[in-house]
Amino acid sequence: MKFLPDNVTVSVPAGTDLLQAAALAGLEIKSGCGGEGVCGRCLVRIREGRARVGEGNMAPKYRRLGYVLACRTRVEQDLVVEIPPEARMETTQQVLVDEPSRLLQEKETDALVRYGLQPLCRKFSVALSAPTLVENAPDLARLVAKLGPASGYSEVTTNLSVLRELPEVLRRDDFRVTCTLADLGDGRAEIVHLEPGEAVHPAYGLAVDIGTTTVAAHLVDLASGETLERVGTYNHQIRYGDDVITRIIHSVREERGLEELQQAAVGTINELIDRLLARQNLWPSDIQAVVVAGNTTMTHLFLGVSPKYLRLEPYIPAAARFPSVKAGELGLKVHPEAPVRCMPAVASYLGGDIVSGLLVSGMHQLPGIGLYIDIGTNGEMVLGGRDFLVGCACSAGPAFEGSGITCGMRATAGAIDGVDIDPETLEARVHTVGGEKPLGICGSGLVDLLARMWRAGIIDRAGNFQRVSSPRVRWGDEGPEYVLAWRRESGSGRDVVITEADVKNLLRSKGAVYAGIRSLLRSVDMEQDAVEKVWIAGGFGNYLNIRAAIRIGLLPDLPPEKFVFLGNASVKGARLALLSGRAWQEAEKVAQGITYLELSVGNTFMDEFVSALFLPHTDLRLFPSLEREEVEW
């Protein structure tokens, strides 16, 4: 069978569904529910041939246009299938790679200065004297005797593969050799790599952020601390579901589910490694250390550890501190003996990505009170400073990631990321990523849109559509909706709309995040004014209009100068842990030092959540600045 517009042909057994077939062809189709026929996003059109089409949830308008759900449609004979732009995973745009501005780059360096350069792997060159009948100590003993003093480690061990190479490598350049030592802590190190003579390269390290949606990797020179390349792509696990819950279910329910998800995670990283190696003209074995940050589910899946009990009350992870493993055990395409460390987690829904980001913020070292927020499908937040840290996680839902919203999409080319609505005419002016024709709306666009629609009176504080006189506000397939872009202007040939259901969805998302923040503050009996600094992490944060986010009640009403964007703090923290043993130790300390607030215990969160389902909030006293600005915007 063939997929259009890529013109990719693939042979599959009859009975294979089109979602799987596309995956086999190396094409990624959006799927929010992991192939359960529920999310209605894996839309494709059959151009030639016949297929068995099953039942599933799909908006009536798509059905009318002849679309079918890829996950519910099985191959019967040779087919030609078209994947429309909306159903495609965008893999060319690398929005979360975190190409940092000059300013952020400097900040990254600052953080390293704070911890000190003491990389996980370092190369040491030594020259041994050639052995004689009298000076006849074994190769390894002579090497270790030299390496100890040269490196400063009190104990230097090795592994089988290094020992197997040692005699020949030593003799290739007259007993001059360069060894990569991996820090094991407590003054101990392991030789993980040998090369004859002087090394051509320094040791390289890989810092990885495994996000539920995207995966980013930085290639780091472990000798200088310099970041040489940044790459990112979508997490290939997406074919098994959009969010962590769907993937946990897949891992538990399917016989090979866990293995598939593990391989998808490793496969995604390997794809990034290939790109990094090609760009820098390096070999896999040149990467000799890896630090991975991810939420607790992603870390479990990456390691091939079942996340089953993360989802079942009382939500217990298999581990929060993970054993150091060898890259070869996981199938990573780097040096097989490279140590792979996963950033320690706090709890099932407060993971190593957050700990990693805290490391970057330095919040845990500051005397005042800070707030660290990462908004994705889950909202994770940590409050505190040097003296205490308390954290929680709330299910924000995937709305801000563009999922579960009629025309939602990720912040890739054609995504509306900024909106202005004329309060008089209710006409919209949109800004898109890459300046392309609008295809849909991404998270930052949705925040903007919500604020603007409320200001223009299109919706009320509860998110209900108002009867206003504009062709843009109309009754659609799913109730009231607002048209942001007409089909003639759009890149998909269809109207780009937001429905009342979408708005309610967004209110729940923003309400959950704000309720989480309030719950943290209440748990330590503080008011939001006590917060001196707010770090916003994650790709969504990077494009967020802070004022708009305050206006809709997503973020607390604090002066703009208190907010700092960290970008992809997860990968940056992984880089710190790669470059500094002290940063790694602090990460372990931070992870253990955070008091985890389980929001499902007690009523605080629920009460706060219900109060936060309004624009901006039931209690307007929490948003004093909004009254002052009323006239300005």
Place this chain on the structure above:
Amino acid sequence: MKFLPDNVTVSVPAGTDLLQAAALAGLEIKSGCGGEGVCGRCLVRIREGRARVGEGNMAPKYRRLGYVLACRTRVEQDLVVEIPPEARMETTQQVLVDEPSRLLQEKETDALVRYGLQPLCRKFSVALSAPTLVENAPDLARLVAKLGPASGYSEVTTNLSVLRELPEVLRRDDFRVTCTLADLGDGRAEIVHLEPGEAVHPAYGLAVDIGTTTVAAHLVDLASGETLERVGTYNHQIRYGDDVITRIIHSVREERGLEELQQAAVGTINELIDRLLARQNLWPSDIQAVVVAGNTTMTHLFLGVSPKYLRLEPYIPAAARFPSVKAGELGLKVHPEAPVRCMPAVASYLGGDIVSGLLVSGMHQLPGIGLYIDIGTNGEMVLGGRDFLVGCACSAGPAFEGSGITCGMRATAGAIDGVDIDPETLEARVHTVGGEKPLGICGSGLVDLLARMWRAGIIDRAGNFQRVSSPRVRWGDEGPEYVLAWRRESGSGRDVVITEADVKNLLRSKGAVYAGIRSLLRSVDMEQDAVEKVWIAGGFGNYLNIRAAIRIGLLPDLPPEKFVFLGNASVKGARLALLSGRAWQEAEKVAQGITYLELSVGNTFMDEFVSALFLPHTDLRLFPSLEREEVEW
């Protein structure tokens, strides 16, 4: 093609030599030179079909009888090949298993008492409280928090496979679990195995001696220290050569040589494991720790580390302290995460087997001066005690192992292990292993024979045959020879003889051992009377007549009560290291504490060797007891 008398059929490509073909058929043919056509031992007879027979070294009488060398004969068409008894590896007799007498068994226990029971792996059962929303620490954290105090280890780590099993195992018996902890030293331990609830078995350990010729394994209950089973067999590496040098050459010269030898070593051990498991009705995963003792070459080959430079001056091993590896890395059929430790070596020709044996002797702890001797193809010896240790190795040649001697054989059924010669009639009375018809002569028989032939005047002090009047002394194919057993009495249908060349060969062997001992004494400026105790290790030692060995000048002339037989001390020491962390530490200390005397440096050894090529020695003052006994025997 088919092999007789086993009636085993195997398909091989044309061009395969018969040595390989037999190996493929699972049959072992003697080969001293590793298939080089030199040793003349892989004799077979073609019964049906035609083969391409190449040149090679073979005694004329065998050529006359229609034998061919298996290694020089290549399959051309379907064949029937007979392997005669003399060319067969005996695999039924397990002479070096070291089935100890009651006395030795007690001694073994004694040694353990000296070091204290502190096994490499131990099981601990703990009961965790079930997690709740409030007490929601991760599985691993809760387990480690309990295990630390329960086990006394200050740091408990784990590995990926245990982590992968943890959540399910914990929940299988209501959070009661038994963990096997492997001691990593310095108060650290690793969880290597999990089982739900209380354990059915204790943790079992495997102590292995990888000898060049035979491999012995003991199954040990790590909780009680009890040895449950002892098994042994021939080292399957023998098909690649009899001695370490031939095998080193094979490992270097053949593309897959090292791999073949590694797999042969592991395959031999796995065969023993199968037997142990079957006898005790256990599973592979029940064996959770392994300690291996072997000479330096065997240890290198077992680990798959090239022994190339052991053979080239200045004889440098890759390592003498070997990294701890996981059983799974090597392919051992035990628990894949079981730690595998190799006893530390001293030098290229003073290996972990000797260090292991010293551990059993306790010589390194005694105030007086002791001598430890292991006679095999190489003679290894260590002199000293608490205050110093000095060791060396000399090439004794394989004569005492029955190789390189016309009718030599190992101490298996039918081997002559004791001889008496009537000084008047020169008639021989022989004793054989198992009381079978004589097939050949083994090491202890050869020592006896040499002493008796000298006493009867058949040979002079230099080993030259005398013209005596007896049908048993005759001129054979290879010069003068003495007939121990006539063909009508023998098990092979051929005369069992010893030639003058054999005698010279034996003189070189015994001379090398004695010269080694003398070199050690001279290196510390001592006389043999200073030696208070002599430990004799190895299978050969087990059957040795001490007086006969002194008479031929193999052992120093000391009172019999100073000699102790240790049997297979190598496997016993491996058992100690398995059962006692302190024994392991002492082994490392001993290995590093032995001053290695390289005999090829200086002239001492050569001078001593030349002086020792007589019966018993050039300098009769070194053997005062022989004059006294002249009349008695």
